[in-house]
Amino acid sequence: MIRRLLRSIRPRTAAYFRRRLLARGIDATDQAAAGRALILAPHADDEAIGCAALIARKAAAGTEVVIVIATDGRHSERSLDIGPDELARVRRIEAVEAARALGLAPGAVRFLDFEDGTLDANRGPLSAAIAAIEAEVQPDELFAPHVDEHPDHRTLSEVARDTLLKSTRARYYEYPVRYWGRVPWVTRASNPLHVIAEVILDPIREWRRPRAMLVRTADHLDAKRAALSVYAGEMESVGHFVYPFALTEYEAFFPITP
Numbered sequence: 211m212i213r214r215l216l217r218s219i220r221p222r223t224a225a226y227f228r229r230r231l232l233a234r235g236i237d238a239t240d241q242a243a244a245g246r247a248l249i250l251a252p253h254a255d256d257e258a259i260g261c262a263a264l265i266a267r268k269a270a271a272g273t274e275v276v277i278v279i280a281t282d283g284r285h286s287e288r289s290l291d292i293g294p295d296e297l298a299r300v301r302r303i304e305a306v307e308a309a310r311a312l313g314l315a316p317g318a319v320r321f322l323d324f325e326d327g328t329l330d331a332n333r334g335p336l337s338a339a340i341a342a343i344e345a346e347v348q349p350d351e352l353f354a355p356h357v358d359e360h361p362d363h364r365t366l367s368e369v370a371r372d373t374l375l376k377s378t379r380a381r382y383y384e385y386p387v388r389y390w391g392r393v394p395w396v397t398r399a400s401n402p403l404h405v406i407a408e409v410i411l412d413p414i415r416e417w418r419r420p421r422a423m424l425v426r427t428a429d430h431l432d433a434k435r436a437a438l439s440v441y442a443g444e445m446e447s448v449g450h451f452v453y454p455f456a457l458t459e460y461e462a463f464f465p466i467t468p
């Protein structure tokens with residue numbers, strides 16, 4: 211009953227929060243090209259969905275961007291058609307290809323190669339790996355995924371905060387991936403009382419969220435489209451709810467402070 215009610219209000223609440231987020235956001239397009247960036251992505255394609263225009267803008271200005279892909283992507287729905295090992299190989303190639311479409315050299319993409327779906331079981335090694343890359347790259351800006359209902363997205367979001375938020379000298383942002391198409395908050399509770407509590411408390415948290423930094427996609431929408439089309443195989447499975455939102459007027463980044 212509660213679940214059915216939630217399902218019916220989800221699209222409307224998501225649309226409402228999206229409008230509100232954009233209306234309150236600060237257009238930072240003019241500053242977006244500067245600032246060497248480290249971008250943490252749970253899977254190859256998340257960086258393109260959330261940050262492609264930002265990346266293209268920086269690349270066009272000659273600003274250094276390093277993309278870190280945490281998982282090997284072997285277990286997406288496509289692994290039913292192509293074996294997992296082959297799929298992991300294909301997704302590596304696609305990540306480099308997508309980065310090239312955004313103006314980056316192949317060396318800009320780093321792979322941590324954790325098995326798809328196992329980030330939660332590898333929090334220690336994941337933390338050590340991203341700490342080492344951050345120390346090496348010394349970015350001015352750091353972009354981590356915003357928490358959503360995907361377990362790998364949630365884990366990388368949490369581990370990045372725990373590992374880097376206090377220690378980095380970079381400005382720290384989170385970028386939404388599935389946020390746009392689903393709910394602006396994450397309901398994982400199964401106990402009905404917990405569900406009710408989340409449904410009441412999470413919108414309050416959304417309301418109190420700091421204003422997002424907005425980067426216009428204009429001028430780089432073709433590059434973003436090209437990067438997303440490299441991942442066309444993945445987009446068939448997730449595209450129905452992510453893709454329309456990925457190609458809108460702005461990319462949004464939530465500033466996170468310790």
Ligand SMILES: [Zn+2]
Pocket residue numbers: 252253256360363387
């Ligand atoms: Zn993902």
